[in-house]
């Protein structure tokens with residue numbers, strides 16, 4: 521069965537940039553739909569029909585829509601196994617690989633956003649992530665095993681975590697601990713990150729010119 525075309529919905533310099541990096545690493549042929557987020561293009565009816573959340577990233581594969589960075593990354597890395605960015609289901613690291621993708625969305629993001637907005641985590645027993653400190657300690661302990669989230673094995677996980685730690689440190693939500701800074705430098709120093717940063721900067725400049733601000 522031939523592989524249906526993949527459409528990638530992207531907003532430059534957002535969470536979808538991590539998926540753009542993964543696409544570079546995998547060498548995936550995609551059709552890009554790029555939004556001017558400042559102009560609210562991601563909130564138009566045609567995109568809300570694809571992702572009612574009005575959020576990027578999203579991909580469409582045939583008639584199937586996939587949203588959420590972690591789900592998209594798991595899906596693409598499995599779809600293009602020749603890139604070697606996902607341990608297979610029968611490999612011992614597969615469990616840990618899935619753990620850290622799900623941990624990202626169910627623990628890390630809620631913890632850092634609550635922290636950034638000065639929202640109380642609530643009762644430890646009721647909170648999905650427990651406490652910000654526990655999340656930070658858990659992630660740092662994993663990073664110290666390094667050099668990658670899965671130890672010696674580089675994977676699609678590192679694109680997500682490298683991107684996420686960079687922006688959360690940039691916004692001063694996550695502290696500049698040595699293991700975090702070394703990991704960010706190791707991951708975001710890859711050529712794929714530089715390529716996407718240049719593409720995003722170019723798109724952003726063109727969008728500003730189109731809006732009469734350039």
Ligand SMILES: N[C@@H](CCC(=O)N[C@@H](CS)C(=O)NCC(=O)O)C(=O)O
Pocket residue numbers: 531534535536562573574575576577587588589590625
């Ligand atoms: N849970 C989503 C979060 C995606 C997200 O928050 N994307 C932001 C960009 S960084 C967005 O699209 N914001 C636009 C808006 O809400 O108007 C994921 O993990 O992919």
